[in-house]
Amino acid sequence: MWPSLFPEEASTIAPRVDALYFFLVAVSCFFVVLIAGMLLLFAIKYRRRHEHDVGASIHGGMVLEVTWTLIPLGIALIMFVWGAKVYFDEYTPPPGNSVIVYGLAKQWMWKFPPMDGQREINELHVPVNQRVKLIMTSQDVIHSFFVPDFRVKMDVLPGRYRTMWFEATRTGTFHLFCAEYCGTGHSRMVGQIVVMSPSDYQAWVAGGVSHNTLASAGQTLFTNLACASCHSAASGSRGPVLNGIYEQRVKLQGGQSVIADDAYLRESIMNPAAKVAEGYQPIMPTYQGLVDDEQLLELIEYIKTLKPAAASAPSVTTSEPEGQGTSQPITEHGKSSSAVSSPSAAPTAQR
Amino acid sequence: MSTAVLPRENYLNTDYGLRSWFLTTDHKRICILYLLTITLFFAIGGAFATVMRLDLATPAADLVSDETYNKMFTMHGIIMVFFFLVPSIPATLGNFLIPMMVGAKDVAFPKLNLASWYIFTAGGCFTLWALISGGVDSGWTFYTPFSTLSSNTNVTLAALGIFIAGFSSILTGLNFMVTIHRMRAPGLTWFRMPLFLWSMYAASLIFVLGTPVIAITLLLVAAERVLHLGIFDPARGGDPVLFQHLFWFYSHPAVYIMVVPGMGVVSEIVAAFSRKRIFGYTFVAFSSLAIAILGFLVWGHHLFVAGISVYSALVFSLLSYFVAIPSAIKVFNWTATLYKGSISFATPMLYAFGFIWMFTIGGLTGLFLAALGIDIHVTDTYFVIAHFHYIMVGGAIMAYLGGLHYWWPKMTGRLYPEGWGKLGFITVFLGFNLTFFPQFILGYMGMPRRYHAYPPEFQTLNVLSSAGASILAIGYLIPLVYLLWSLKYGPIAGPNPWGAKGLEWTTSSPPPKHNFETTPIVTEPAYNYSELEETAVV
Numbered sequence: 001m002w003p004s005l006f007p008e009e010a011s012t013i014a015p016r017v018d019a020l021y022f023f024l025v026a027v028s029c030f031f032v033v034l035i036a037g038m039l040l041l042f043a044i045k046y047r048r049r050h051e052h053d054v055g056a057s058i059h060g061g062m063v064l065e066v067t068w069t070l071i072p073l074g075i076a077l078i079m080f081v082w083g084a085k086v087y088f089d090e091y092t093p094p095p096g097n098s099v100i101v102y103g104l105a106k107q108w109m110w111k112f113p114p115m116d117g118q119r120e121i122n123e124l125h126v127p128v129n130q131r132v133k134l135i136m137t138s139q140d141v142i143h144s145f146f147v148p149d150f151r152v153k154m155d156v157l158p159g160r161y162r163t164m165w166f167e168a169t170r171t172g173t174f175h176l177f178c179a180e181y182c183g184t185g186h187s188r189m190v191g192q193i194v195v196m197s198p199s200d201y202q203a204w205v206a207g208g209v210s211h212n213t214l215a216s217a218g219q220t221l222f223t224n225l226a227c228a229s230c231h232s233a234a235s236g237s238r239g240p241v242l243n244g245i246y247e248q249r250v251k252l253q254g255g256q257s258v259i260a261d262d263a264y265l266r267e268s269i270m271n272p273a274a275k276v277a278e279g280y281q282p283i284m285p286t287y288q289g290l291v292d293d294e295q296l297l298e299l300i301e302y303i304k305t306l307k308p309a310a311a312s313a314p315s316v317t318t319s320e321p322e323g324q325g326t327s328q329p330i331t332e333h334g335k336s337s338s339a340v341s342s343p344s345a346a347p348t349a350q351r
Numbered sequence: 352m353s354t355a356v357l358p359r360e361n362y363l364n365t366d367y368g369l370r371s372w373f374l375t376t377d378h379k380r381i382c383i384l385y386l387l388t389i390t391l392f393f394a395i396g397g398a399f400a401t402v403m404r405l406d407l408a409t410p411a412a413d414l415v416s417d418e419t420y421n422k423m424f425t426m427h428g429i430i431m432v433f434f435f436l437v438p439s440i441p442a443t444l445g446n447f448l449i450p451m452m453v454g455a456k457d458v459a460f461p462k463l464n465l466a467s468w469y470i471f472t473a474g475g476c477f478t479l480w481a482l483i484s485g486g487v488d489s490g491w492t493f494y495t496p497f498s499t500l501s502s503n504t505n506v507t508l509a510a511l512g513i514f515i516a517g518f519s520s521i522l523t524g525l526n527f528m529v530t531i532h533r534m535r536a537p538g539l540t541w542f543r544m545p546l547f548l549w550s551m552y553a554a555s556l557i558f559v560l561g562t563p564v565i566a567i568t569l570l571l572v573a574a575e576r577v578l579h580l581g582i583f584d585p586a587r588g589g590d591p592v593l594f595q596h597l598f599w600f601y602s603h604p605a606v607y608i609m610v611v612p613g614m615g616v617v618s619e620i621v622a623a624f625s626r627k628r629i630f631g632y633t634f635v636a637f638s639s640l641a642i643a644i645l646g647f648l649v650w651g652h653h654l655f656v657a658g659i660s661v662y663s664a665l666v667f668s669l670l671s672y673f674v675a676i677p678s679a680i681k682v683f684n685w686t687a688t689l690y691k692g693s694i695s696f697a698t699p700m701l702y703a704f705g706f707i708w709m710f711t712i713g714g715l716t717g718l719f720l721a722a723l724g725i726d727i728h729v730t731d732t733y734f735v736i737a738h739f740h741y742i743m744v745g746g747a748i749m750a751y752l753g754g755l756h757y758w759w760p761k762m763t764g765r766l767y768p769e770g771w772g773k774l775g776f777i778t779v780f781l782g783f784n785l786t787f788f789p790q791f792i793l794g795y796m797g798m799p800r801r802y803h804a805y806p807p808e809f810q811t812l813n814v815l816s817s818a819g820a821s822i823l824a825i826g827y828l829i830p831l832v833y834l835l836w837s838l839k840y841g842p843i844a845g846p847n848p849w850g851a852k853g854l855e856w857t858t859s860s861p862p863p864k865h866n867f868e869t870t871p872i873v874t875e876p877a878y879n880y881s882e883l884e885e886t887a888v889v
Contacts, residue, residue, distance in 0.1 A: 046692050047694050054881050056881065058627070092661070144731060158496060178799070179799045183501055
């Protein structure tokens with residue numbers, strides 16, 4: 001049997017990458033045939049027939065030079081624009097609901113901490129025909145999340161959150177590779193993406209409910225680290241109240257502002273002095289070394305569940321622009337998590 | 352073809368003994384020193400590649416351990432890039448030919464030239480020491496924080512070896528630039544220069560401007576490993592991606608160090624074996640400079656998935672397309688040169704054809720990598736491996752071998768056997784394409800680079816590639832054997848066996864110690880095969 005020499009097209013972006021690829025293949029074939037053909041034709045037609053023959057007295061031609069400068073330039077610009085369009089769409093998560101997945105890379109495995117499904121190592125279950133948004137970080141060196149059949153790849157960096165998305169269009173099992181060299185077991189840092197039909201996926205999620213969801217673990221941490229001693233309305237506003245802060249714009253000292261996304265929340269825990277919210281003193285100590293990457297995800301996930309207090313401006317939640325739809329990941333991801341986010345009192349609420 | 356005898360006195364027989372070689376300041380002898388040194392490095396680097404290709408013939412990682420495999424590709428890359436490809440054409444052919452082509456007795460700073468070789472060799476010994484005393488597994492790219500925090504191999508030693516060798520590049524580039532500026536014979540204006548000089552000038556610019564950056568970068572890696580500075584360590588507030596910016600700021604232009612001199616060689620060969628002036632001389636000359644300058648502005652295309660903003664990715668993608676244009680101009684001009692030429696199929700010309708084929712494929716596949724949407728999929732896969740081997744091995748080594756054959760009679764006074772030359776070319780050409788073309792398909796299928804073990808569906812293409820590599824290995828041995836044979840048994844070449852134009856062909860072969868009996872005076876443009884009017888320069 002002749003082995004397949006082309007990867008499956010198993011995501012929404014794959015056919016678009018392939019279309020661009022085939023355009024480039026066609027252009028390349030044209031130029032290879034043109035140049036090789038001309039070379040062969042001239043070399044044979046004008047082969048040296050007598051030992052002392054010399055070539056004709058031709059030294060150049062401006063028309064030709066301009067032609068073969070401008071035509072390739074025009075073709076190159078088409079490639080540039082087309083490629084940029086695909087890249088933008090691939091690296092900019094579209095609005096609307098997505099399944100949120102966290103990814104932790106480490107030498108030499110992929111960990112997908114459970115939002116409320118099953119804890120997964122080197123294997124990720126996702127539903128078909130539904131957008132999946134990945135928020136990834138590395139616990140040691142640089143890795144790269146690469147699923148050839150989806151045509152997606154993104155380097156996973158230590159100390160930073162990187163966000164990518166894909167939407168699988170076929171059920172099945174697909175290779176997950178680490179594409180950035182990461183040491184001895186680099187070629188063993190492989191896994192699989194299991195794309196399931198919606199009903200199978202629901203069953204799979206329901207089958208693995210553990211009581212320890214990310215957010216509930218984060219709540220425990222939040223309590224144990226005594227975060228609420230500053231970050232609560234009762235604390236005399238030593239630190240900002242975190243209810244409803246996720247994906248909102250935060251004003252900083254010095255007049256700038258920032259969206260409180262995963263990366264900002266992470267930075268504020270690890271390096272609190274980097275961006276201090278307006279009206280507060282830079283008194284928070286760093287939690288570098290006190291919480292690891294997985295615990296950070298738990299804390300952030302918990303902060304996301306903190307609904308704004310009813311008294312404070314309700315417009316905060318409704319003013320969300322259409323591009324920020326990813327702030328309701330929990331409800332999207334299965335019903336079991338709603339219990340966690342229901343109490344909307346102070347973050348220290350004992351449950 | 353010639354019953355002549357070797358010139359009674361030439362640079363090879365004026366002095367004898369090791370001292371006359373190791374203390375020589377003659378650019379031609381220094382060329383020979385480099386030739387021997389880099390051939391040794393090529394053999395070592397090639398041996399690593401052979402082990403890798405053997406191992407990759409099966410999906411299971413069964414020949415060597417993971418650690419060994421990682422050291423193999425690291426040392427293959429370090430040695431081939433820094434100790435073979437970067438110095439290959441400049442340090443050998445450049446050293447031999449630049450003074451001869453400008454009509455001078457030597458380079459501008461002969462002692463510095465010898466010092467460059469010593470520095471290069473010292474750097475090479477350092478790196479070999481790193482290899483023998485346990486090896487390095489960081490990849491030739493030394494990406495942080497793996498190289499600074501995770502790898503427990505001889506990264507520091509290897510980085511210092513490259514750091515030292517870098518000074519040799521800088522001094523060589525400086526020497527060449529000054530030679531071309533200051534030592535041209537009377538009448539040799541800039542636009543009468545052979546195109547090889549233009550391309551060597553462009554490469555020297557990169558040597559001088561780019562090498563300090565890689566030196567600083569590798570020093571920072573060494574310092575971070577030893578002193579734990581935290582420049583690249585995110586836990587200490589550093590940025591691991593910063594390293595990639597610094598590294599590629601040199602290492603992308605370094606690709607042009609490898610290929611632009613090759614373009615110069617090909618221009619010489621195409622002109623000589625078509626007996627015709629290069630079509631569009633000024634376009635070819637300036638395209639070398641354009642590549643050298645634009646080459647400094649495209650490093651970001653190595654970072655499209657690494658964590659740069661989408662807007663900077665846009666800029667780097669666009670600039671990468673711009674740098675493709677001068678390369679395309681060269682290919683079209685070489686092709687047009689053949690039109691109504693008097694074309695000989697001698698071995699150097701075959702290598703020039705081979706270069707154009709390889710470089711065209713390598714260049715066109717570069718367009719795939721510059722296309723942002725495709726790069727996401729193919730970067731860090733075998734597609735990239737295939738692409739840069741087509742440029743750096745297919746392109747640069749084809750040109751190097753072509754140039755070596757073309758000027759071999761000048762360097763040694765003897766001709767190699769033509770039949771064996773053609774056989775060697777055909778073996779290298781077929782072996783190379785069989786090795787690397789399947790890797791494009793493999794890469795698009797998704798096989799990541801630097802993988803020791805791989806899923807079984809990738810095996811067919813890997814077997815093809817390994818088969819090609821064994822043919823390629825034989826192909827490289829053939830010229831080695833007959834070129835050595837020709838040193839003693841080759842027919843005497845005479846001063847100008849090809850009927851070529853250029854000052855180097857006006858003196859005896861091998862040339863006398865001071866190259867020319869009298870200072871040449873240049874009265875005509877380069878490649879003046881059909882007695883052109885000089886005013887007709889485009």
